[in-house]
Amino acid sequence: MKYMQTGNFVKNPLMRLTLIATLVFLIFFWITAFLMYFAKMDLTPTSVVNYYLGSEAEFTQPRTYGSMLEVTHTHLATMAIVALLLTHLFIFTAYSKGTKYAAILTFFLAAFLGEAASWLVRFVHPGFAWLKILAFIALEVSMAFVIFGLLKLLFLGNPGGRKKPTAT
Secondary structure, three states: OOHHHHHHHHHHHHOOOOOOHHHHHHHHHHHHHHHHHHOOOOOHHHHHHHHHHHHHHEEEEEOOHHHHHHHHHHHHHHHHOOOOOOOHHHOOOOOOOHHHHHHHHHHHHHHHHHHHHHHHHOOHEEEEHHHHHHHHHHHHHHHHHHHHHHHHHHHHHOOOOOOOOOOO
């Protein structure tokens, strides 16, 4: 923790190696999340509705309560840990306090709304497909912003920012 508070984690070779390796894994997590979404749906409400409610034209069944519960259970835990890890580290970048708040809130809110929207489309109303799409885009953009902001910090330091990253 002292490395984070003082900003020395950027100078410690083992800490940098660990963080860079973790970010490489999370970049692939980000890419596969993108690919998995587009393997099932696209950015049109019709594709989202067809995925969750089934489609006679495509001979697909609606998502079952049990299958959605399994996916949600896994996603909630995974996204909580990923969001916690990334946004906690992001706090120590030189971005403004407002940018940090926006990135953190967007990341967590988009992840939560993406999960909620799946249930809303399936069990409440197909009109929530737009929420699913917007949440997906917001999650992908905010995750990329945080990951690449951290890579910038690790490779370039805090150019244009404070001399030492702080948690403000």
